[in-house]
Amino acid sequence: MTDFEKALKIGRTPNIVKLFPNSKALLVSGKFIDLAMQKKGRAICMAANGRSQAVIRGALQAAQRAGSVLIIEIARSEGGANAYCAVNFWNMARQVDAVCNELNITIPVAVHADHYGIKKMSDVEPAKIEIPSIFDMGITSIAVDASHMTDDKNLLASIDIIKNVVPKWAGLETEVGEIKGKDGLSTVDEALFLIQGLNAHEIFPNWIALNNGTTHGIESSGQGIQVDLTADIHKALEKYKTSGAQHGTSGNSSDRLREIAQKTRTTKANVATALQMISWGLEVNDFGNAILDNGNFIKVKNEGVTEELWAEMTSYAEKQGWKGGNFKKLNLPFENKILGQPKAVRERMAKRVEDFVYNMLVNVFNAQDTASIAIEEILKAGSYDPGPKADRIENLDDWTQEKIVERARSIISNESPEGDFDD
Incomplete structure (x- = not known):
């Protein structure tokens, strides 16, 4: 029996085993992805935003080719109850599992619910109903993102949700400083406050996402990713063993991303808009x-979708008043039409994604050959759960609700602008 076959028997999470009892796809907790990147060192796993079937196929083919672990994810704004993508929290695992089996993908893959946004405290109780439903449908990792609120509410909401409805075996991401480009940059104080408070309650996130100068979408901010700021925050969190999650990579050069890999504790990087545009x-x-x-996108002839379909997509966008980054809203109304194209067209869409992702995995993120490391870690753990990432350091008595509210008053933070900054 190969190591992959051994890992397949013990490494798939309980929800995955229940949903896909006869599957040969190694869908695992995000914990093992983080662990593999740490073991390799100075390596980042791509979290490919699976807005469409073409992106999912291309990213999986690239990771297989590179021997890299992979995260396939969708954010709540993209694939939640008010989705603008056909891929969503409830069908993503099924699509990933099916493609893995079809293409004989033998790398460990995590299925991640990104940016599960909590924008006000009244969102907490509905989240405690909905989040179990997405784990029921195959999610193996989640980002609980209450960064839209003040620091005390971010921490309190995160504690309530994670302790009550996030499985202990799941990969876990948290966030401080809403992603808003060069404004409202995260601070060491904010990050420490969140991670220390979670630690006191025996919550040990794999990743923390920061506002470190990046944006979501097609436009880069004036500064781009602030590597030194990121490194400073990660160093302050070192004893809590929290890795970094880098959002908004599409607006930054390969050199900047290599620098993030080499100089920080980042092990996860989200790539979304780039993959969508490349597939089209x-x-x-x-x-x-x-x-x-x-102001208009340039379509490469005989690449991506057919010229006829692209003309239909742009005409539809114009009628809706969608420009620039809002072309993302074309995903939902056009996924079935895209899937209805000739096989050769569908394959060239996935191939274009594959080539781009492969280059990033190998030449930017240093992620090649991490699949075997993750499989080794699964076999070492003898389980689908490697256990908690860290130990409790903080005293629970210092992090009661009253003391959290009191402590938050002294945090040094940067004022964030108003606006809608969803993915």
């Missing part, structure tokens, strides 16, 4: 940002 056949620069001509 749009012209992009070397790091995946769509190139515009007088």
